[in-house]
Amino acid sequence: MTRIDLSAIETLPNTPAVFLVHTEGREPYLARTSQLRRRLLRLLGERAAPSRLLTLRALATGIEYTLVASTLESNLVFYETARRWFPESYIEYIRLRFPAYVKLVLSNEFPRAHVTTRPGGGRGRYFGPFRTRASAEQFLDGALDLFQVRRCQEDLTPSPDHPGCIYGEMNMCLRPCQQIVGPDEYASEVARLSDFLHTSGQSLLAATAAARDRMSAEMEFEAAARQHARYERIQEVLRARDDLASEVGVLNGVAVTASVDPAAVDLRFLLGGAWCEPIRFRTAPDPGEMIPLDRRLREAASAVKPPPVTQKERAEHLAILARWYYSTWREGEWLPFASLDKLPYRRLVKALSKTGDGRDVP
Known part of the structure; x- marks a missing residue:
């Protein structure tokens, strides 16, 4: 086996990098460091005394490295290198945590929305990523308050005998479960929710502002005040939306x-x-x-x-x-x-x- 030349390592820059140490008969060792030369010398150098620190001196056969200048570059290089060398386990290797998204499920006759961490499965539209699952749920709850879209997660079998739920009783759902509305009427409400998410709320803000201004011009001041309160409520919901949250495909x-x-x-x-x-x-x-x-x-x-x-x-x-x-x-x-x-x-x-x-x- 060819030993690593420590004198060559001494010439390496002591700057941030992603590196890979090839080993004999084992998987390579992939890691990130803020000081490349120091880290490699610690891994591959001779030890004056026994130590619990990891050493690869007896196993190393070669080194690859990529210098990086930012944390984002480090994350991306680390990800791509792990994908290449550990195709079956790279997600666990780099400890990649998937953020939360709001999914509008379109595979059901009566679409619904919920929070997920895996965009792309099944028919649907995805909005995110959010900072945390809690922030995604908070935003979704606020958004659903603005529309009469169902919150239940069951696959509906509409029937006049369906027990319904509290949201239907509060007029916060069109109650398709009880056949109060049909698929077409319910789909139009889902389309409004979809436009709201796609436009980051601007579609509903514009419609509400137009209604408020029209009622004010017609001197229907109480109705205009209600529309203004609704406008402020929409703005409050949008303030709960995290910075990156938008439709994933765009x-x-x-x-x-x-x-x-x-x-x-x-x-x-x-x-x-x-x-x-x-x-x-x-x-x-x-x-x-x-x-x-x-x-x-x-x-x-x-x-x-x-x-x-x-x-x-x-x-x-x-x-x-x-x-x-x-x-x-x-x-x-x-x-x-x-x-x-x-x-x-x-x-x-x-x-x-x-x-x-x-x-x-x-």
Whole structure:
């Protein structure tokens, strides 16, 4: 067996990295570290005395490593490396926790909504990711108060003899279980809920504001006051929605993080809930190049293409996004956008300047 040359390790940078130690007859050892050289010397160096600390000196046959400059980059490199080397167990290996989503179940004749942690299974629309399951449930409860959609989770067999529930008695459900309404009328209410979720509440806010203004113009002030109270209630519900929560299939944004190249930043686009290949963007043009920053950004963004991913991979990508974005240790900037042609370039330039260690961006 070939031993690792410690003198070669001594030349490695002592910076954050994801590394893999190949071992003889065993699975490789994958880990992250904030000090690459120190960590490898501790794993592979000689010990002056017996120790309980892990040592791979007698087993190691080779090393692979990738330098990283941000926690997001570390998470993504760690994830991709684990997928490659541990295809059956990488989720457990990297301890990936799936965030909560609101699912609008469309496979039932009488659709309903509930909270789940696995988007993509069955017919439905998914909205998230939320910070916690509790915040997703709080938002869903508030949203359902605005619509007459059922909250029961059973597969309904409508009948006039169905016992119903308290929400039907309180006129907070159309009571399809008791055949008070049919599938078509119930579907129209579900469509309103779906539009509310898809537009982040703007569809209902606009309709309520229009009704309030019309009633006010017609001097029906009591009715206008009720609509205004409803408008404020909608705003209160929307304030409970976490920052990232939107329809999963159209969740777009770009993370601007530090790069291992001190003259650049990394742009990591998320399109349709899936991470694209990173772009290493130099904050200053090359010598002799006179291309404006805005134009260089537009050229870089125009080359971004949505990656082909499975539903499972999209759920994993969103879990990594949620872990980074909702963490207390998040660094870098996150800029959401509706589509690439609506990318907020002015805000992106500011993010480049802020992320680039305070360097002036031309």
